[in-house]
Amino acid sequence: MEKLVLTHLQKIYTQNKKTVIHDFNLSVRDGEFIVFVGPSGCGKSTLLRMIAGLEDITSGELFLNGKKANRLPAKDRNLSVVFQNYALFPHLSVFENIAFGLRIRHYPKQKVNEAVYNAAEMLGLQRLLHEKPKQLSGGQRQRVALGRAIVRQADLFLMDEPLSNLDAKLRTQMREEILNLHQKLETTTIYVTHDQVEAMTMATRIVVLKDGRIQQIGTPKQIYTAPANTFVATFIGMPQMNVFHAAGSDSARWDDFIPLSLKKSDSYTQGRVLLGIRPENILVAADGLPVTVNYAELMGADTYVHGEIAGTDKQIVIRCEPDRDFCSGETVYVRFPEDKCHFFDAESGKRLTIEAAAYEA
Amino acid sequence: MANRRLITKAVLYLILILLAFMMVLPLIWMFLSSFKTGSEIFAQPPVWIPETFQWKNYLNAFNLAPFGIYLANSLITATAITVIQIMLSSMIAYGLTQLEFKGKAFLFQSMLLTYMLPAAVTYVPSYVILAKLGLLDSLTGIVVSNISSVFSIFLLRQSFLKVPKEIVEAARSEGANDWQILWKVMCPMSLSTIFTLAMITFVEMYNNYLWPSLIVKSQSKYLITVGLNQFFTTQGTFQNQWAMIMAVNVISVAPLLLLFFIFQKWFIKGVGDSGLKG
Known part of the structure:
Protein backbone atom coordinates (compact mmCIF):
# COMPACT_ATOMS: atom_id res chain seq x y z
CA MET A 1 0.00 0.00 0.00
CA GLU A 2 1.14 3.52 -0.76
CA LYS A 3 1.86 5.30 2.50
CA LEU A 4 2.76 8.65 1.04
CA VAL A 5 2.17 9.99 -2.44
CA LEU A 6 3.48 13.32 -3.65
CA THR A 7 2.30 14.57 -7.03
CA HIS A 8 3.58 17.65 -8.81
CA LEU A 9 4.58 19.15 -5.49
CA GLN A 10 5.93 22.67 -5.74
CA LYS A 11 7.16 25.18 -3.20
CA ILE A 12 7.59 28.84 -3.95
CA TYR A 13 8.57 31.23 -1.19
CA THR A 14 6.26 34.21 -1.50
CA GLN A 15 8.76 36.68 -0.06
CA ASN A 16 11.44 36.28 -2.72
CA LYS A 17 9.35 34.38 -5.31
CA LYS A 18 12.01 31.69 -5.33
CA THR A 19 10.97 28.20 -6.35
CA VAL A 20 12.70 25.73 -4.06
CA ILE A 21 10.83 22.55 -5.06
CA HIS A 22 9.93 21.89 -8.71
CA ASP A 23 7.31 19.36 -9.78
CA PHE A 24 8.20 16.68 -7.24
CA ASN A 25 6.61 13.26 -7.71
CA LEU A 26 7.14 10.28 -5.44
CA SER A 27 5.19 7.36 -4.03
CA VAL A 28 6.42 5.73 -0.88
CA ARG A 29 5.27 2.21 -0.05
CA ASP A 30 4.53 1.04 3.45
CA GLY A 31 7.70 0.09 5.33
CA GLU A 32 10.14 1.71 2.94
CA PHE A 33 13.19 3.63 4.09
CA ILE A 34 13.51 6.54 1.71
CA VAL A 35 16.55 8.78 1.84
CA PHE A 36 16.53 12.29 0.36
CA VAL A 37 20.10 13.18 -0.45
CA GLY A 38 21.61 16.22 -2.05
CA PRO A 39 23.93 19.13 -1.43
CA SER A 40 23.05 21.99 0.94
CA GLY A 41 20.20 24.13 -0.33
CA CYS A 42 18.78 21.47 -2.67
CA GLY A 43 15.39 21.61 -0.93
CA LYS A 44 15.49 18.25 0.83
CA SER A 45 14.69 19.65 4.29
CA THR A 46 11.97 21.91 2.84
CA LEU A 47 10.40 18.84 1.26
CA LEU A 48 10.49 16.99 4.57
CA ARG A 49 8.91 19.97 6.32
CA MET A 50 6.17 20.07 3.66
CA ILE A 51 5.42 16.41 4.36
CA ALA A 52 5.44 17.12 8.10
CA GLY A 53 3.00 19.99 7.66
CA LEU A 54 5.47 22.55 8.95
CA GLU A 55 5.70 24.28 5.58
CA ASP A 56 2.85 25.20 3.23
CA ILE A 57 2.53 23.47 -0.13
CA THR A 58 2.35 26.00 -2.99
CA SER A 59 0.87 23.56 -5.50
CA GLY A 60 0.58 19.86 -6.13
CA GLU A 61 -0.92 17.20 -3.92
CA LEU A 62 0.17 15.27 -0.88
CA PHE A 63 -1.60 12.05 0.09
CA LEU A 64 -1.09 10.34 3.43
CA ASN A 65 -2.56 6.83 3.68
CA GLY A 66 -4.52 7.55 0.52
CA LYS A 67 -6.10 10.73 1.86
CA LYS A 68 -5.29 14.20 0.59
CA ALA A 69 -3.42 15.98 3.34
CA ASN A 70 -2.26 19.27 1.80
CA ARG A 71 -3.99 21.34 4.44
CA LEU A 72 -4.00 18.86 7.29
CA PRO A 73 -2.34 20.52 10.32
CA ALA A 74 0.96 19.02 11.46
CA LYS A 75 -0.59 17.85 14.73
CA ASP A 76 -3.16 15.72 12.89
CA ARG A 77 -0.79 13.97 10.49
CA ASN A 78 0.30 11.33 12.99
CA LEU A 79 3.93 11.45 12.06
CA SER A 80 7.06 11.90 14.10
CA VAL A 81 9.88 14.22 13.26
CA VAL A 82 13.45 13.78 14.47
CA PHE A 83 15.36 17.03 14.12
CA GLN A 84 19.04 17.64 13.48
CA ASN A 85 19.49 19.42 16.83
CA TYR A 86 17.25 16.89 18.64
CA ALA A 87 14.69 19.56 19.66
CA LEU A 88 14.18 18.02 23.09
CA PHE A 89 12.15 19.96 25.62
CA PRO A 90 14.81 21.23 28.04
CA HIS A 91 12.40 21.64 30.95
CA LEU A 92 11.21 18.03 30.82
CA SER A 93 12.94 14.85 31.94
CA VAL A 94 13.87 12.14 29.45
CA PHE A 95 10.74 10.24 30.50
CA GLU A 96 8.49 13.24 29.92
CA ASN A 97 10.19 14.06 26.64
CA ILE A 98 9.47 10.58 25.34
CA ALA A 99 5.95 10.64 26.80
CA PHE A 100 5.12 14.11 25.41
CA GLY A 101 3.09 12.97 22.38
CA LEU A 102 1.19 10.40 24.44
CA ARG A 103 0.35 12.91 27.16
CA ILE A 104 -0.86 15.41 24.57
CA ARG A 105 -3.22 12.69 23.30
CA HIS A 106 -4.38 11.96 26.87
CA TYR A 107 -3.28 8.33 26.90
CA PRO A 108 -3.98 6.57 30.21
CA LYS A 109 -1.10 6.73 32.67
CA GLN A 110 -0.42 3.02 32.61
CA LYS A 111 -0.23 2.94 28.84
CA VAL A 112 2.16 5.92 28.85
CA ASN A 113 4.44 4.22 31.38
CA GLU A 114 4.40 0.98 29.45
CA ALA A 115 5.14 2.63 26.10
CA VAL A 116 7.92 4.84 27.50
CA TYR A 117 9.63 1.96 29.32
CA ASN A 118 9.46 -0.18 26.16
CA ALA A 119 10.97 2.57 24.05
CA ALA A 120 13.63 3.27 26.69
CA GLU A 121 14.56 -0.39 26.80
CA MET A 122 14.83 -0.58 23.04
CA LEU A 123 17.17 2.42 23.03
CA GLY A 124 19.09 1.67 26.23
CA LEU A 125 17.77 4.72 28.05
CA GLN A 126 16.36 3.02 31.17
CA ARG A 127 18.89 4.60 33.51
CA LEU A 128 18.49 8.09 32.09
CA LEU A 129 14.72 8.45 32.34
CA HIS A 130 14.87 10.98 35.15
CA GLU A 131 17.69 13.09 33.74
CA LYS A 132 17.17 16.42 31.99
CA PRO A 133 18.37 16.73 28.37
CA LYS A 134 21.24 19.05 29.30
CA GLN A 135 22.77 16.26 31.38
CA LEU A 136 22.99 13.94 28.37
CA SER A 137 25.63 13.49 25.68
CA GLY A 138 24.88 14.09 22.00
CA GLY A 139 24.31 10.40 21.30
CA GLN A 140 22.00 10.01 24.28
CA ARG A 141 20.01 13.08 23.26
CA GLN A 142 19.56 11.68 19.79
CA ARG A 143 18.34 8.43 21.31
CA VAL A 144 15.77 10.35 23.35
CA ALA A 145 14.62 12.10 20.16
CA LEU A 146 14.27 8.68 18.53
CA GLY A 147 12.43 7.44 21.62
CA ARG A 148 9.96 10.29 21.29
CA ALA A 149 9.44 9.31 17.66
CA ILE A 150 8.93 5.57 18.14
CA VAL A 151 6.81 5.62 21.30
CA ARG A 152 3.73 6.90 19.54
CA GLN A 153 3.63 4.35 16.71
CA ALA A 154 3.36 7.11 14.14
CA ASP A 155 2.47 6.38 10.53
CA LEU A 156 5.64 7.91 9.26
CA PHE A 157 9.03 8.83 10.69
CA LEU A 158 10.63 11.93 9.26
CA MET A 159 14.29 12.41 10.11
CA ASP A 160 16.07 15.62 9.22
CA GLU A 161 19.83 14.97 9.24
CA PRO A 162 19.56 13.33 12.67
CA LEU A 163 23.18 12.23 12.82
CA SER A 164 25.00 15.26 11.52
CA ASN A 165 25.77 16.65 14.99
CA LEU A 166 27.47 13.45 16.12
CA ASP A 167 31.10 12.44 15.76
CA ALA A 168 32.07 9.87 13.13
CA LYS A 169 32.17 6.84 15.42
CA LEU A 170 28.88 7.61 17.11
CA ARG A 171 27.31 8.32 13.75
CA THR A 172 28.14 4.81 12.53
CA GLN A 173 26.75 3.34 15.74
CA MET A 174 23.53 5.37 15.59
CA ARG A 175 23.14 4.51 11.91
CA GLU A 176 23.05 0.87 12.85
CA GLU A 177 20.60 1.55 15.65
CA ILE A 178 18.24 3.43 13.36
CA LEU A 179 18.40 0.59 10.84
CA ASN A 180 17.72 -1.98 13.57
CA LEU A 181 14.78 0.08 14.77
CA HIS A 182 13.45 0.26 11.25
CA GLN A 183 13.73 -3.48 10.83
CA LYS A 184 11.96 -4.05 14.14
CA LEU A 185 9.19 -1.49 13.77
CA GLU A 186 8.89 -1.49 9.97
CA THR A 187 7.65 2.09 10.09
CA THR A 188 7.88 3.96 6.83
CA THR A 189 10.76 6.40 7.17
CA ILE A 190 11.88 9.43 5.23
CA TYR A 191 15.40 10.40 6.06
CA VAL A 192 17.16 13.55 4.91
CA THR A 193 20.92 13.70 4.69
CA HIS A 194 23.74 15.22 2.74
CA ASP A 195 25.93 12.26 3.66
CA GLN A 196 26.07 9.79 0.81
CA VAL A 197 27.35 7.02 3.09
CA GLU A 198 24.15 7.27 5.15
CA ALA A 199 22.11 7.31 1.97
CA MET A 200 23.85 4.27 0.49
CA THR A 201 23.83 2.19 3.65
CA MET A 202 20.36 2.93 5.00
CA ALA A 203 18.01 3.46 2.10
CA THR A 204 15.56 1.13 0.48
CA ARG A 205 15.39 3.80 -2.18
CA ILE A 206 17.35 7.00 -2.58
CA VAL A 207 15.98 10.24 -3.97
CA VAL A 208 18.81 12.41 -5.24
CA LEU A 209 17.93 16.10 -5.32
CA LYS A 210 19.57 19.15 -6.80
CA ASP A 211 18.14 22.68 -6.87
CA GLY A 212 14.72 21.39 -5.87
CA ARG A 213 14.48 18.86 -8.69
CA ILE A 214 14.65 15.09 -8.55
CA GLN A 215 17.77 13.87 -10.29
CA GLN A 216 17.13 10.17 -9.78
CA ILE A 217 15.07 7.81 -7.67
CA GLY A 218 16.39 4.30 -7.24
CA THR A 219 17.87 1.67 -4.98
CA PRO A 220 21.39 2.42 -3.73
CA LYS A 221 22.73 -0.09 -6.23
CA GLN A 222 20.84 1.45 -9.15
CA ILE A 223 22.02 4.91 -8.16
CA TYR A 224 25.61 3.77 -7.93
CA THR A 225 25.85 1.51 -10.93
CA ALA A 226 23.60 3.41 -13.29
CA PRO A 227 23.55 7.09 -12.33
CA ALA A 228 20.94 9.01 -14.30
CA ASN A 229 23.17 11.98 -14.99
CA THR A 230 26.56 13.48 -14.31
CA PHE A 231 25.35 15.13 -11.10
CA VAL A 232 24.29 11.82 -9.55
CA ALA A 233 27.40 10.14 -10.95
CA THR A 234 29.70 12.61 -9.26
CA PHE A 235 27.65 13.18 -6.10
CA ILE A 236 27.40 9.52 -5.11
CA GLY A 237 30.68 7.68 -4.70
CA MET B 1 50.97 43.92 41.57
CA ALA B 2 48.85 41.45 43.53
CA ASN B 3 48.79 43.88 46.45
CA ARG B 4 47.54 46.65 44.24
CA ARG B 5 44.78 44.45 42.89
CA LEU B 6 43.82 43.54 46.44
CA ILE B 7 43.65 47.20 47.47
CA THR B 8 41.51 48.10 44.44
CA LYS B 9 39.20 45.24 45.28
CA ALA B 10 39.02 46.28 48.93
CA VAL B 11 38.16 49.89 48.00
CA LEU B 12 35.55 48.66 45.55
CA TYR B 13 33.96 46.44 48.15
CA LEU B 14 34.03 49.26 50.70
CA ILE B 15 32.16 51.56 48.31
CA LEU B 16 29.65 48.81 47.52
CA ILE B 17 29.08 48.05 51.18
CA LEU B 18 28.62 51.74 51.88
CA LEU B 19 26.10 52.10 49.05
CA ALA B 20 24.26 48.95 50.11
CA PHE B 21 24.13 50.25 53.66
CA MET B 22 22.76 53.58 52.47
CA MET B 23 20.04 51.72 50.58
CA VAL B 24 19.04 49.52 53.46
CA LEU B 25 19.40 52.15 56.21
CA PRO B 26 15.89 53.66 55.85
CA LEU B 27 14.41 50.16 56.01
CA ILE B 28 16.33 49.35 59.17
CA TRP B 29 15.38 52.72 60.65
CA MET B 30 11.73 52.07 59.79
CA PHE B 31 11.81 48.58 61.29
CA LEU B 32 13.47 49.70 64.54
CA SER B 33 11.31 52.82 64.81
CA SER B 34 8.17 50.71 64.68
CA PHE B 35 9.13 49.48 68.15
CA LYS B 36 10.02 52.91 69.57
CA THR B 37 8.03 55.54 71.38
CA GLY B 38 7.34 58.83 69.61
CA SER B 39 10.01 60.65 71.61
CA GLU B 40 12.62 57.98 70.88
CA ILE B 41 12.06 58.44 67.15
CA PHE B 42 12.82 62.16 67.33
CA ALA B 43 15.48 61.95 70.08
CA GLN B 44 18.76 63.78 69.57
CA PRO B 45 21.27 62.17 69.35
CA PRO B 46 19.31 59.44 67.51
CA VAL B 47 18.37 56.32 69.44
CA TRP B 48 18.83 53.19 67.35
CA ILE B 49 17.64 50.44 69.63
CA PRO B 50 14.48 51.24 71.63
CA GLU B 51 14.76 50.96 75.40
CA THR B 52 11.73 48.70 75.54
CA PHE B 53 10.20 47.23 72.39
CA GLN B 54 6.75 48.78 71.94
CA TRP B 55 4.91 45.78 70.41
CA LYS B 56 1.65 47.59 71.10
CA ASN B 57 2.42 50.04 68.26
CA TYR B 58 1.30 47.32 65.88
CA LEU B 59 -1.90 46.66 67.80
CA ASN B 60 -2.67 50.36 68.13
CA ALA B 61 -2.16 50.93 64.43
CA PHE B 62 -4.58 48.16 63.59
CA ASN B 63 -7.07 49.67 66.00
CA LEU B 64 -6.87 53.08 64.40
CA ALA B 65 -7.61 51.87 60.86
CA PRO B 66 -8.57 48.57 59.18
CA PHE B 67 -5.10 47.89 57.82
CA GLY B 68 -5.88 44.17 57.67
CA ILE B 69 -8.57 44.86 55.05
CA TYR B 70 -6.32 47.27 53.15
CA LEU B 71 -3.56 44.68 53.10
CA ALA B 72 -5.90 41.92 51.98
CA ASN B 73 -7.34 44.16 49.23
CA SER B 74 -3.84 44.96 48.00
CA LEU B 75 -2.72 41.33 48.06
CA ILE B 76 -5.87 40.10 46.33
CA THR B 77 -5.85 42.73 43.58
CA ALA B 78 -2.08 42.51 43.00
CA THR B 79 -2.21 38.70 42.81
CA ALA B 80 -5.25 38.68 40.52
CA ILE B 81 -3.75 41.32 38.24
CA THR B 82 -0.41 39.49 38.11
CA VAL B 83 -1.96 36.13 37.25
CA ILE B 84 -4.45 37.42 34.70
CA GLN B 85 -2.00 39.85 33.14
CA ILE B 86 0.63 37.17 32.63
CA MET B 87 -1.88 34.73 31.19
CA LEU B 88 -3.28 37.27 28.75
CA SER B 89 0.14 38.66 27.83
CA SER B 90 1.43 35.12 27.21
CA MET B 91 -1.39 34.50 24.78
CA ILE B 92 -0.77 37.76 22.92
CA ALA B 93 3.00 37.15 22.92
CA TYR B 94 2.37 33.66 21.52
CA GLY B 95 0.23 35.10 18.76
CA LEU B 96 2.87 37.70 17.96
CA THR B 97 5.69 35.16 17.81
CA GLN B 98 4.11 31.94 16.53
CA LEU B 99 1.09 32.80 14.42
CA GLU B 100 1.09 34.30 10.97
CA PHE B 101 -1.60 36.84 10.23
CA LYS B 102 -2.00 40.04 8.29
CA GLY B 103 -1.15 43.21 10.17
CA LYS B 104 0.95 41.45 12.80
CA ALA B 105 3.77 43.98 12.64
CA PHE B 106 1.28 46.85 12.67
CA LEU B 107 -0.48 45.41 15.71
CA PHE B 108 2.76 45.06 17.62
CA GLN B 109 3.89 48.56 16.70
CA SER B 110 0.55 49.99 17.77
CA MET B 111 0.93 48.28 21.12
CA LEU B 112 4.39 49.72 21.54
CA LEU B 113 3.06 53.13 20.62
CA THR B 114 0.52 53.03 23.45
CA TYR B 115 3.42 52.28 25.79
CA MET B 116 4.87 55.69 24.92
CA LEU B 117 1.74 57.44 26.25
CA PRO B 118 2.01 58.79 29.79
CA ALA B 119 -0.30 56.79 32.09
CA ALA B 120 -2.08 59.94 33.22
CA VAL B 121 -3.37 60.54 29.67
CA THR B 122 -5.44 57.36 29.89
CA TYR B 123 -6.96 58.11 33.29
CA VAL B 124 -9.99 60.04 32.07
CA PRO B 125 -11.05 57.62 29.30
CA SER B 126 -10.34 54.63 31.57
CA TYR B 127 -12.42 56.24 34.31
CA VAL B 128 -15.32 56.80 31.92
CA ILE B 129 -15.14 53.20 30.66
CA LEU B 130 -15.06 51.83 34.21
CA ALA B 131 -17.99 54.05 35.14
CA LYS B 132 -20.01 52.75 32.17
CA LEU B 133 -19.16 49.19 33.14
CA GLY B 134 -20.31 49.93 36.68
CA LEU B 135 -16.93 48.97 38.05
CA LEU B 136 -16.03 52.17 39.88
CA ASP B 137 -15.34 51.79 43.58
CA SER B 138 -14.76 48.05 43.31
CA LEU B 139 -11.77 45.72 43.49
CA THR B 140 -12.92 44.20 40.19
CA GLY B 141 -12.53 47.65 38.66
CA ILE B 142 -8.94 47.87 39.88
CA VAL B 143 -8.19 44.41 38.49
CA VAL B 144 -9.95 44.89 35.15
CA SER B 145 -8.29 48.24 34.48
CA ASN B 146 -4.84 46.75 35.01
CA ILE B 147 -4.98 43.36 33.30
CA SER B 148 -3.36 44.46 30.07
CA SER B 149 0.22 45.59 29.99
CA VAL B 150 2.33 46.40 26.96
CA PHE B 151 5.45 45.90 29.03
CA SER B 152 4.41 42.33 29.91
CA ILE B 153 3.58 41.56 26.29
CA PHE B 154 6.88 42.98 25.13
CA LEU B 155 8.95 41.11 27.71
CA LEU B 156 7.20 37.80 27.05
CA ARG B 157 7.43 38.28 23.31
CA GLN B 158 11.19 38.71 23.59
CA SER B 159 11.39 35.61 25.75
CA PHE B 160 9.21 33.53 23.39
CA LEU B 161 11.34 34.62 20.44
CA LYS B 162 14.26 32.89 22.12
CA VAL B 163 12.52 29.50 22.16
CA PRO B 164 14.07 27.58 19.24
CA LYS B 165 11.77 27.08 16.27
CA GLU B 166 12.51 23.35 16.18
CA ILE B 167 11.21 22.88 19.71
CA VAL B 168 7.87 24.41 18.73
CA GLU B 169 7.80 22.35 15.54
CA ALA B 170 8.65 19.19 17.49
CA ALA B 171 5.72 19.86 19.82
CA ARG B 172 3.46 20.51 16.85
CA SER B 173 4.43 17.32 15.08
CA GLU B 174 3.97 15.42 18.33
CA GLY B 175 0.34 16.49 18.12
CA ALA B 176 0.24 19.60 20.29
CA ASN B 177 -2.10 22.44 19.32
CA ASP B 178 -1.33 26.12 19.88
CA TRP B 179 -2.94 26.16 23.31
CA GLN B 180 -0.86 23.16 24.44
CA ILE B 181 2.33 24.55 22.92
CA LEU B 182 1.82 27.80 24.81
CA TRP B 183 1.28 26.24 28.24
CA LYS B 184 3.40 23.11 27.94
CA VAL B 185 6.36 24.44 25.99
CA MET B 186 6.63 28.21 25.68
CA CYS B 187 5.72 29.17 29.24
CA PRO B 188 7.81 26.50 31.02
CA MET B 189 10.74 27.46 28.81
CA SER B 190 10.29 31.14 29.72
CA LEU B 191 9.78 30.49 33.40
CA SER B 192 12.51 32.84 34.64
CA THR B 193 11.08 35.72 32.60
CA ILE B 194 7.61 34.91 33.87
CA PHE B 195 8.82 34.91 37.48
CA THR B 196 10.59 38.21 36.97
CA LEU B 197 7.55 39.68 35.29
CA ALA B 198 5.32 38.38 38.07
CA MET B 199 7.57 40.04 40.64
CA ILE B 200 7.69 43.35 38.81
CA THR B 201 3.93 43.36 38.17
CA PHE B 202 3.09 42.36 41.72
CA VAL B 203 5.31 45.03 43.24
CA GLU B 204 4.02 47.65 40.81
CA MET B 205 0.39 46.79 41.51
CA TYR B 206 0.96 46.49 45.24
CA ASN B 207 2.56 49.93 45.28
CA ASN B 208 0.03 51.44 42.89
CA TYR B 209 -1.48 54.52 44.45
CA LEU B 210 -2.77 57.20 42.12
CA TRP B 211 -5.13 55.19 39.90
CA PRO B 212 -6.72 53.15 42.72
CA SER B 213 -7.16 56.31 44.76
CA LEU B 214 -9.13 57.80 41.85
CA ILE B 215 -11.55 54.93 41.39
CA VAL B 216 -12.01 53.69 44.95
CA LYS B 217 -14.11 55.70 47.37
CA SER B 218 -15.31 53.42 50.17
CA GLN B 219 -12.91 52.52 52.95
CA SER B 220 -13.59 48.80 52.66
CA LYS B 221 -12.11 48.86 49.12
CA TYR B 222 -8.97 50.81 50.01
CA LEU B 223 -5.64 49.37 48.99
CA ILE B 224 -2.79 49.60 51.48
CA THR B 225 -1.29 52.57 49.64
CA VAL B 226 -4.56 54.51 49.71
CA GLY B 227 -5.17 53.45 53.31
CA LEU B 228 -1.74 54.61 54.43
CA ASN B 229 -2.24 58.00 52.87
CA GLN B 230 -5.66 58.25 54.43
CA PHE B 231 -4.11 57.37 57.77
CA PHE B 232 -1.64 60.24 57.42
CA THR B 233 -4.25 62.76 56.50
CA THR B 234 -6.90 61.78 59.03
CA GLN B 235 -4.65 61.03 62.00
CA GLY B 236 -2.18 63.83 61.37
CA THR B 237 1.55 63.44 61.67
CA PHE B 238 2.00 64.19 65.34
CA GLN B 239 5.05 62.85 67.10
CA ASN B 240 3.23 60.00 68.84
CA GLN B 241 1.68 58.78 65.58
CA TRP B 242 5.01 58.12 63.89
CA ALA B 243 5.73 54.87 65.67
CA MET B 244 2.40 53.49 64.47
CA ILE B 245 3.01 54.80 60.94
CA MET B 246 6.31 52.93 61.00
CA ALA B 247 4.58 49.78 62.23
CA VAL B 248 2.05 49.96 59.39
CA ASN B 249 4.86 50.58 56.93
CA VAL B 250 6.68 47.47 58.13
CA ILE B 251 3.53 45.40 57.62
CA SER B 252 2.94 46.82 54.17
CA VAL B 253 6.51 46.23 53.03
CA ALA B 254 6.73 42.72 54.50
CA PRO B 255 4.91 40.85 51.68
CA LEU B 256 7.21 42.40 49.08
CA LEU B 257 10.37 41.53 50.97
CA LEU B 258 9.11 38.01 51.55
CA LEU B 259 8.33 37.63 47.86
CA PHE B 260 11.77 38.86 46.90
CA PHE B 261 13.55 36.48 49.24
CA ILE B 262 11.55 33.51 47.95
CA PHE B 263 11.98 34.29 44.27
CA GLN B 264 15.37 35.97 44.48
CA LYS B 265 17.11 33.26 42.41
CA TRP B 266 14.52 33.39 39.63
CA PHE B 267 14.40 37.16 39.67
CA ILE B 268 18.14 37.57 39.14
CA LYS B 269 18.17 34.85 36.45
CA GLY B 270 15.19 36.44 34.73
CA VAL B 271 16.75 39.88 34.68
CA GLY B 272 19.90 38.33 33.20
CA ASP B 273 17.94 36.28 30.63
CA SER B 274 15.93 39.21 29.36
CA GLY B 275 19.03 41.23 28.76
CA LEU B 276 17.64 43.97 30.98
CA LYS B 277 19.77 45.85 33.43
CA GLY B 278 19.07 45.04 37.04
Missing part, protein backbone atom coordinates in the same frame (compact mmCIF):
# COMPACT_ATOMS: atom_id res chain seq x y z
CA MET A 238 33.84 8.45 -2.81
CA PRO A 239 36.14 9.49 -4.39
CA GLN A 240 33.79 10.78 -7.05
CA MET A 241 33.49 9.37 -10.53
CA ASN A 242 36.03 10.61 -13.10
CA VAL A 243 34.18 12.37 -15.89
CA PHE A 244 36.05 13.26 -19.04
CA HIS A 245 34.84 15.99 -21.30
CA ALA A 246 35.78 15.97 -24.94
CA ALA A 247 39.08 17.61 -25.66
CA GLY A 248 37.60 20.60 -27.44
CA SER A 249 34.91 21.45 -29.96
CA ASP A 250 32.27 19.17 -31.36
CA SER A 251 34.68 17.42 -33.65
CA ALA A 252 37.24 16.77 -30.95
CA ARG A 253 37.44 13.26 -29.62
CA TRP A 254 38.21 12.01 -26.17
CA ASP A 255 39.80 9.02 -27.82
CA ASP A 256 42.68 11.38 -28.49
CA PHE A 257 43.65 10.75 -24.91
CA ILE A 258 41.48 7.82 -23.87
CA PRO A 259 41.81 4.72 -26.04
CA LEU A 260 38.12 3.97 -26.24
CA SER A 261 35.89 4.49 -29.18
CA LEU A 262 32.11 4.52 -29.57
CA LYS A 263 30.75 1.73 -31.67
CA LYS A 264 30.16 2.75 -35.27
CA SER A 265 26.44 2.02 -35.06
CA ASP A 266 25.87 4.67 -32.37
CA SER A 267 24.56 7.96 -33.60
CA TYR A 268 26.52 10.02 -31.09
CA THR A 269 29.84 11.48 -32.03
CA GLN A 270 32.42 11.39 -29.32
CA GLY A 271 32.57 15.16 -29.01
CA ARG A 272 29.05 15.20 -27.64
CA VAL A 273 29.56 12.43 -25.16
CA LEU A 274 31.07 12.54 -21.68
CA LEU A 275 32.81 9.49 -20.38
CA GLY A 276 32.63 8.55 -16.73
CA ILE A 277 34.46 5.87 -14.84
CA ARG A 278 34.58 5.20 -11.10
CA PRO A 279 38.05 5.29 -9.53
CA GLU A 280 37.79 1.67 -8.37
CA ASN A 281 37.00 0.48 -11.91
CA ILE A 282 40.24 1.79 -13.39
CA LEU A 283 42.84 -0.93 -13.78
CA VAL A 284 46.51 -0.23 -13.25
CA ALA A 285 48.30 -2.30 -15.91
CA ALA A 286 51.68 -2.80 -17.56
CA ASP A 287 50.59 -0.73 -20.54
CA GLY A 288 47.67 1.48 -21.54
CA LEU A 289 46.86 5.10 -20.90
CA PRO A 290 49.83 6.86 -19.23
CA VAL A 291 49.01 8.77 -16.05
CA THR A 292 51.42 11.04 -14.16
CA VAL A 293 50.96 10.63 -10.42
CA ASN A 294 50.56 13.87 -8.44
CA TYR A 295 50.08 12.37 -5.01
CA ALA A 296 48.67 9.28 -3.36
CA GLU A 297 46.48 9.04 -0.24
CA LEU A 298 46.67 5.86 1.78
CA MET A 299 43.20 5.41 3.25
CA GLY A 300 43.92 2.14 5.02
CA ALA A 301 41.88 -0.34 3.00
CA ASP A 302 42.93 1.26 -0.26
CA THR A 303 44.98 4.03 -1.83
CA TYR A 304 43.60 6.96 -3.82
CA VAL A 305 46.01 7.98 -6.54
CA HIS A 306 45.53 11.51 -7.84
CA GLY A 307 47.16 12.29 -11.15
CA GLU A 308 46.65 13.59 -14.64
CA ILE A 309 46.55 11.88 -17.98
CA ALA A 310 50.00 12.38 -19.47
CA GLY A 311 50.20 15.14 -22.03
CA THR A 312 46.82 16.62 -21.04
CA ASP A 313 45.41 18.61 -18.16
CA LYS A 314 42.75 15.95 -17.44
CA GLN A 315 42.68 15.10 -13.74
CA ILE A 316 42.08 11.49 -12.76
CA VAL A 317 41.63 9.61 -9.49
CA ILE A 318 42.36 5.91 -9.26
CA ARG A 319 41.45 3.68 -6.33
CA CYS A 320 44.03 0.92 -5.89
CA GLU A 321 45.05 -1.81 -3.51
CA PRO A 322 47.02 -0.37 -0.59
CA ASP A 323 50.03 -2.65 -1.01
CA ARG A 324 51.54 -0.72 -3.88
CA ASP A 325 53.45 2.53 -3.29
CA PHE A 326 53.19 5.46 -5.66
CA CYS A 327 55.66 8.32 -5.97
CA SER A 328 54.89 11.84 -7.07
CA GLY A 329 55.85 12.29 -10.75
CA GLU A 330 55.82 8.57 -11.47
CA THR A 331 54.03 7.38 -14.63
CA VAL A 332 51.57 4.53 -14.31
CA TYR A 333 49.54 2.90 -17.06
CA VAL A 334 45.81 2.41 -16.69
CA ARG A 335 43.00 0.73 -18.62
CA PHE A 336 39.26 1.45 -18.61
CA PRO A 337 37.21 -1.75 -18.82
CA GLU A 338 34.53 -1.03 -21.45
CA ASP A 339 31.69 -2.48 -19.38
CA LYS A 340 32.48 -0.14 -16.48
CA CYS A 341 32.33 3.02 -18.52
CA HIS A 342 29.35 5.38 -18.21
CA PHE A 343 28.35 7.77 -20.96
CA PHE A 344 26.49 11.02 -20.60
CA ASP A 345 25.19 13.62 -23.01
CA ALA A 346 27.61 16.54 -22.94
CA GLU A 347 24.83 19.13 -23.04
CA SER A 348 22.10 17.75 -20.77
CA GLY A 349 24.37 15.55 -18.66
CA LYS A 350 21.86 12.70 -19.03
CA ARG A 351 22.95 9.08 -19.07
CA LEU A 352 23.31 7.55 -22.54
CA THR A 353 22.89 3.87 -23.24
CA ILE A 354 25.61 3.54 -25.83
CA GLU A 355 28.47 1.16 -26.00
CA ALA A 356 32.14 1.68 -26.49
CA ALA A 357 34.91 -0.56 -27.55
CA ALA A 358 38.62 -0.48 -26.94
CA TYR A 359 40.24 1.79 -29.48
CA GLU A 360 42.70 -0.79 -30.65
CA ALA A 361 39.90 -3.26 -31.30
